[in-house]
Amino acid sequence: MNTIDGDVLWILGCGFLVVLMQAGFTCLESGLVRSKNSINVAIKNLADFCVSFVLFFLFGFALMFGPSNGGLIGSGWLLGAEPSAHDYAFFFFQAVFCGTATTIVSGAVAERMRFVGYLLTAILLAGVIYPIVGHWAWAHAADGSPVGWLARLGFVDFAGSTIVHSVGGWVSLAALLVIGPRLGRFGEGGRPVEGHSLPLAALGVFLLWFGWFGFNGGSTLEINDRIPLIIVNTTLAGAAGGVLALATSWLRDGLPLADRVMNGVIAGLVAVTAGCNLLTAPAALLVGAVGGVVVVYSAPLLERLGIDDAISAVPAHLAAGIWGTLAVALFAPAGSWGTMARGEFLLVQAAGVLAVGLFTFGVSLVVLSALDRVVRLRVTPRDERIGLNVAEHGATTSILDLITQMDQQARSGDFTRPVEVEPETEAHQIAAFYNVVLEKFNLETGRRHSALRKLEQLANYDTLTGLANRRFFFEMVRRALARSRRNGSGGAVLYLDLDGFKRVNDTLGHEAGDRVLKEAAVRIASSVRESDLVARLGGDEFALLMESPDISPGSAASVAEKFIEVIGDPFQVNGETAHLGVSVGIALFSGDHPVDVKVIVRQADHAMYAAKLAGKGIYRFHGDEAEPLPSMV
Incomplete structure (x- = not known):
């Protein structure tokens, strides 16, 4: 048994933090949807991590980091013949990145996508799209020279503003166009959908922020003197995104809307991810701040277009990811990216954003549209009204049980039976008061005819x-x-x-x-x-x-x-x-x-x-x- 060096420990430790981001996404997305769909969202987050990790092990890692075929796609099998401790650590770190890209879609399509449809989307993203575009930007030969065609052009995306976050955003956008908006979201009588637990969503933001230290910090793949700057830049950008989203929302909407502030933090983190190793601290502050403004204005734009993003994943990950990738060329110190002039570097960054966007969005839209004709990606209107907790998983909550019984009574007009809720749950006290009302109501109903005479x-x-x-x-x-x-x-x-x-x-x-x-x-x-x-x-x-x-x-x-x-x-x-x-x-x-x-x-x-x-x-x-x-x- 041999000892391992500190770089391996650093990569593994940061990978653990990235796994924690899955918990953050679970809390954020579950809190921003209605309670009748919260279990479905949580299970999707768990399932897509499992699916993405297995697929990345079986062939995704080879497609992404195996011997290159013209800079377009890798080849090979698993981790190679005799993987080292560093190889295993590197695989683990990249596999959890794949899980992060995949789970972004979960929140965007929440409350109306079938579970089987979501699994197929996760397979497409984790097994095909992410490894291919990842190869374009991050694949290197054994001597460290770039082999992916974007990397050879000089494209810089240090920790994945485009390769991870924008990819998740592009797939989300394609899926949203295929499955359409939630019932009652737009059109006559359309209204916003309020999440059932904003405190849970806020906890998710904090977990994501904490995990982001591993996401960005671990992308060095070694312990070096850039890590403190990366951590500071990450924190500054997230904080600036939250502050500017708060201020912009306050000025624009008259209130500091909670979801805008939370997505502002995430947008700031996404934006700085591409260049957190190159940007100075003031530049990171600016990049994150602009990311917060971007998410506040891009979310209403989607709504005007009739695109229903349940948690604003597209504004926070796609729009902010595009901005952050371009911002590297705008604000990184001259020459920190290589020998290109700043204008030429900006064109390379834009070309990378465009190439990844066209490929990811195009493939996703075509494949998901075809799948929708075969397996129907969207749930039925009845299932959507019931909620996907019950319709997709047979799972429920005490509040949902109570609401379902009350709805049945309202539809049937039969109020003779009390509602039944398991004791010691959050809905029990509500049910108890409601049953008292029912008892009084039934008593008065029995006296109705005499009361009318009186x-x-x-x-x-x-x-x-x-x-x-x-x-x-x-x-x-x-x-x-x-x-x-x-x-x-x-x-x-x-x-x-x-x-x-x-x-x-x-x-x-x-x-x-x-x-x-x-x-x-x-x-x-x-x-x-x-x-x-x-x-x-x-x-x-x-x-x-x-x-x-x-x-x-x-x-x-x-x-x-x-x-x-x-x-x-x-x-x-x-x-x-x-x-x-x-x-x-x-x-x-x-x-x-x-x-x-x-x-x-x-x-x-x-x-x-x-x-x-x-x-x-x-x-x-x-x-x-x-x-x-x-x-x-």
Whole structure:
């Protein structure tokens, strides 16, 4: 076993950071889409990394770095006969670069591309396009001399503004043209689509930024004195892109839009990637700043063209990548790229951008259009509405489960069943509150017909106590008597008069009297069944209607005794204690001895006065009176 040098460790360590960028893309893209598609986006990021790594091992690495065929494409097989530790490290580093280029497409086509269609796109990019254009710019002979045709021209793309990011952007653009925009995005009633978790997306930006140190720093392929400059340039460009995107968005849109700021950071990082080893720190700051402005203005341009990029991958990676590649010729110190004049170097950079763009976009558009006719790259409208988490993977979230159940209820009009959500999830509390609403709604729906009838009776309740008033009470007694005649059931009318109420009014005032009446109403209403009707007939007189097939004098007397007990408890009013009593008259009715409403109420009224004359604070049944009394009805 032999030891390895520091260069190998540096390449491997930076490769690990580049792998971390996959996590950053996963967070960024998942956060910028709706929750019903977040699982699909995450799985695509994982799957494309797996696919790209395997393909790059099987033949991509050979196509990119194998013996050149006219500077156009490499050849050979795997890593060669006897790969060294450095060969393995170099392969690993380049393979994770391939994964980065591939995963850019995932966010752009989010929320409407079939998973199988995305895998085919990833295979096309990772297995064909990326290795070929990578060979053009980065393939070198064993002695270090360039063999790719762009590299021989003097094209400079240090860490991949064009070869990685623009390639991912070009494929994204072609895919977007083939599959079209999301439902409801453009046209009449079209609206922007808000991501479900901007904090998660912001975390993704930080992970990408951290991984970018390995992306750019590791591209030296050795430990040398350019690394600190590269790291500083990378940080400056990302920060400047974020600041300028924030300021530009604020001025242009009136708000510092969160997605613009996040994509501004990414655009700054993409822009500086091509020349981070050559640019001075002030130049890197400028390049990143312009990248932030580019992304803010190019995103609305795509929208005006009807191109729906879910996370602005094309502006952040393609547009910023083009700018960054040209910026090397504009701002790198003279001669740092070689012996060409600056103008000639700018033409070479532009030619490289154009060549890579034409090849990548052309091949992608043709192949994806053909594939769309064979396997249909886009999901159905129904699947798009449901969300790709469920439609493509059978996966769901508690929030999506809740929304789906609520949507089914809204469509069917059936609200009789509560929604079901797994406990201890983020949707459980929402579901609990919603179920309370459903319970109340269903309760009120059950009473709907009676409530409609009562709309005509809004004036039939006492404004002070909230109890039924005299007219409504008489109507309910009339109906009870009619039912009694039809089915032979029975009932009772109790007539109540507060004893000592006049003294409260005279000594404590009318306001105190009103408070006593309201408290008395509460005590009386709380002493009876829900099916019983309590009314205030006027002044300090109350009444109760009881209906029951097995009504008896004993049950009516029990209620009267309860009234006497609860009214007999002291009343606290304005710091004063008031003592009242109540006299109760009881009149029973049954189907065997039909009477009309005025008669039964008069009978209860007479019995109440008999109780009052007998000493107050007691009850009397109709028929117990010593002599007839005048009607008070």
